[in-house]
Amino acid sequence: MSRRRLFAIARKEVIQLARDPRSLVLAFLLPLLLVLVFGYAITLDVRDIRLAVLDLDATSESRRLVDAFAESGYFSVRRRLERYGDAEPVLVAGQASAVLVIPRDFAADVAARRGAPVQLLLDGSDANTATIAMGYADAIMSGFAADVLPIRDVFLAVEAETRVWYNQTLESRNMIVPGLIAVLMSIIAAMLTSLTIAREWERGTMEQLVATPVHRLEVVFGKLLPYVGIGLVDVALASAVGVFLFGVPLRGSAALLLAASVLFLLGAQGLGIFLSAALRSQVLATQAAIMVTYLPSLLLSGFVFAIANMPAALQVVSYAVPARYFITVTRGIFLKAVGLEALLGSLIGLAIYSAIGLGLAARAFRKEIA
């Protein structure tokens, strides 16, 4: 390999990028835009769950319970129902995702200390919200019981004091933004490089290029170099948006974050070059790149769904999703300030990915016409 030829290719690639508004938008504007959109739009926090109330007791106790739900901030009372039969239509129509049913003898049962059952009907078609709503309801009910009962009757004196580490306010944004950086880069990195080789075949410039003594690795790495640079700028930009706009803490080492990004980018962009060289069509290569990177990194990386909760088979598959390792790294560095030792496994995963991406790219690119 000749460094001079490699740099000649890299330099040409930079000039071409700088003159192409579409590439610039893809390279810099798109990731920024996506971080903003996702950062504002995705929130996994559940608030203001729509609640319908069927209060068959209509006593001051029952009204206090309803108030306890309303004042919690997690539920907002949208409908008052008259009959039990109204509960289902309301849930089906989506006017409420939960129905609180207070039976006729509620106040009497409370007064008699014999346990006062109430019913909470939940719309399980959104399992995530339902689970969270159930948790909130439990907490509100225990609080209510503690309030209405005299001290001596609260025999369960032991109380779990829960403390959440790393994300004290349980802001989902703190989880999302670092993960988002990883997911975005998986998509954009491979997409950017998927254009490069195919574009030269389509425009005919590749024919002149491969007639020169340039080595194929010089072409592959010469093209890769500027894009790794762009990828790092993107990671830095997205991180800056996360920290300064969304207030996500960056507790760990920025240098380690960039180093891990280099590994990840080499893999993803190598993959893009591989597709570009193998398919020799910009449209096909871009589509393939998006297909290979987008869904797995969105669904199987632990970005939205925790890997530990997936079926065993999918958990195994997730080991082959490079974004999984990158997300572990970004979240670890952003939120837990973990260092090299804790991230070693994920970094090795990323290193393997970059080796595979580069290997595929180097093998796929041929200096022959057909």
Added chain:
Amino acid sequence: MSEPAATRPAVRVSGLTKRFGAFTAVDDVSFDVGMGEIFGFLGPNGAGKTTTIKMLTGLLHPTSGTAEIAGLSILHDLETLKSRIGYMSQLFSLYADLTVEENIDLFAGLYGVRGRRFEERKAWIVEMAGIGEHVGRLTADLPLGFKQRLALGCAVIHGPPVLFLDEPTSGVDPVARRRFWDLIFDLSKAGTTVFVSTHYMEEAEYCHRLALMNRGRLIALDSPATLRGSMVEPLLELRTDDAPHAVEVVKGLSGVLEASMYGRALHVLVADERAATPVLSEALAGAGLTLRSLRRIEPALEDVFVARVRAAGGVE
């Protein structure tokens, strides 16, 4: 390989063959090209000219056969070979979104031309292509003639002993074409072997030797003058009021070997001039066509090629 360098051919092609599936694009082609020669490559579209050039420049791997260029094998010394040849492809293939200067710099970098030699070569290209005032312009904005001269400059920036040009002047006006050929003559005088494919008969006349290809085969190889002299049958030029109709009438008459349109006239190759003349006039009169003139002419290269291609089985 004990031949002295002076007599060793610049290009030696032996049994070169390329198949794409069942289709044979180049079929067992062999020839030599001498040092400093301008070697023309002619033939209809799809005859295998471009495929042959792509094999000789290492862009395609031959199915069988081999070739040596400047003593280097296209099978075994490919990477070294690429630094000893220049190649300019059929379609303009410099980077349109780079400036003239950036293109020159890029190819200098790829061919390892640097330092003082680089400055000299760059100045030479700018002067030779006449692009002094366009150096900072995007290549896309240049007129085609300038683009082609720039592409030629980039292809020879490293001073290769052998240069391959695949239809380098297609699409430009005759003035620009003539100017391009002046550059080829200069390169040839300076000792560069130029291997050029073309459609244009006037360009074929400029070549020292011509190879004619048809259906992947080499069907003629000689100097333009010898090829013209090789046609012994008389050629007649025939003018009527309806040339397309006349071709149909004349074709297949006894004693007529070939008939084809040249502009508004017909060129008719006959076995014997005396015998053919009355046959032609009768046939035309019978078809209701007026014979305006009929005279014997000297064959041009085009006539020779049309005759050779037909004799070799016609175009696909």
